[in-house]
Amino acid sequence: MTTTSGTTAAVALPPGGFGNGIFQAYVNGEERPGAGEFTVLTGELNPAGPGLDVLYGRGTPGTSYLRVLDVGTGVSYVQGQLVTHAKEVSLDPLVTSVQLSGAESVTRWVVPDAFVLEQRVAISGTTAADTRLTVTTKVTDFRPERHRFRIEYVWDATVAGDDAPVVQLGAAGGSFRPFEPVSSTEQTFPRSTGDLAVVDRYANPGAPTFAVAVSAVGDPQAVPDAVQYVCLSDAVFAPVGEYVTDPARDIAGPASDCRNSAGRTDSGLLLRWTADATPGDATVAATVRMSPASPYATTLKAGPLSLGSATATLTDTATGRPIPGRTLVFSAGGRVRCTLTTDGAGRATCAQLLTGLLGYDVDFAGDAIWAAAHAHGGLR
Incomplete structure (x- = not known):
């Protein structure tokens, strides 16, 4: 659906989910494939209007998910059913609970005789300026020896109907700058990355209409390795921690060869951490916020x-x-x-x-x- 200006029209929110009026999150329950997978829409009070994708799905989770590699055993644990390598297993049979309370959800998985995995999706704040969507993953390893983990968030970023949004790197806490250059080719941003603005460009003509800022953090045992801007349809098939970006490859423009199964251009984000459990907990998190925090005059x-x-x-x-x-x-x-x-x-x-x-x-x-x-x- 488009407005007279050519931009994607806001639509009514689907039922369910939780939020604060700025963002609305939807999480798969434990009885469904992809337990704990989530997606995000703009809420009723968002200045962009309600019902616009922040992550792909229109309120139905499925293409943004968690992957965890236990480096010691070489086994990767994948949220959902997209298991593509011999030493990958789905987390679905290991889920113990998906709990919703207020403006957050907590999903727990137990790997027998090894570790507990917990994912928390929370929305905080009361205004567009202070709202944060925070996705936190905690690994609690109860084995006596030290284990190292690689943790990845694979996010199918879809901004205002644009399933191949572009990105712009800025300082931590900074705002999207609509008149400055953006990247439409694959990029790997190092651990010193500030905030990565993700913004529509090709689906909606004219100047950009909507942007969010994404940042990755970790506790002392979990340092962010990189944030990658990737061809999503290729990155999801790479082993955990092994996707290599090609800075010469266009993944967002109309002529891009980065296509999903429906033939549409499909860029995304891959956030990666290395986490040491000693034994104990290792925690990583990523946040999403509106950018700019307040619209420009x-x-x-x-x-x-x-x-x-x-x-x-x-x-x-x-x-x-x-x-x-x-x-x-x-x-x-x-x-x-x-x-x-x-x-x-x-x-x-x-x-x-x-x-x-x-x-x-x-x-x-x-x-x-x-x-x-x-x-x-x-x-x-």
């Missing part, structure tokens, strides 16, 4: 009205740069006269304002990247 200028026609221009207030691909609503005489999309210069022209002898109004409703704006124009 906009300036809307209403040009003079002449022979029933007028042009309005929408720009970013701080930089003065035009904002394309945004819907402007022109009103006159108490009625909406035009609903138009800004062009590459941030302009839209309404030629149906003949009744606007007292001038006209033009409005931009705002979204997750840029704030709302209003202007009034009069006769020349």
Whole structure:
């Protein structure tokens, strides 16, 4: 579904799940394949609108999941049913519980005579600025000898209907910068990585409409190795810890050869840690937040009205740069006269304002990247 501006339209949230109005998470119960798998949508109070994918699924978990390699035994434990190598096993038969409480879920698996694995998906905060989706994995090893683990989050990032979003590396706590370059080729960002903004680009024309920032952390026994921007359909078949990115490979553009089973371009994220249990606990976590935390200010200028026609221009207030691909609503005489999309210069022209002898109004409703704006124009 698209709006008049060409961007993916927000839709009603499917039933179930939990959240705080900004994000809504959905988790598979223990009785289903892929126990503990989760997906995320925007909530009813999200500035981007409700029901937009943050992770693929439209509220049905399935393509974002956990993988854990016990380095000592060489066995990999995979959340869900996508078992592709001889020493991989599904975690499904090992699940003991999936508990939902408030705005979080906790899934536990027990590997007999070895370790307990716990995944916690939690949503905190009360506003778009302070909301965090935090995914925490804890390994509790009860064997006497020290064991090392490699832990991977394979996330099918899908932003505002774009299943092949692009990324932009920024400082920890920084904001997505809509006028600066983004990456559409595979990348491996080292352990010193700050926040990685994930943003729509090709599915929605014009300037980006929605971005989230992803960061990876770990306790002293679990240092993040890397965050990889990957061709998801290839990365899911690589052994844990062994996927190698190709910085020359386009994985997001229309001409990309990175395609999923449905033939659509499909980029994603692979977050990786090395964790030592000594014995004891090793904990890793990743967070997702809105980026920018608050929409950037906009300036809307209403040009003079002449022979029933007028042009309005929408720009970013701080930089003065035009904002394309945004819907402007022109009103006159108490009625909406035009609903138009800004062009590459941030302009839209309404030629149906003949009744606007007292001038006209033009409005931009705002979204997750840029704030709302209003202007009034009069006769020349």
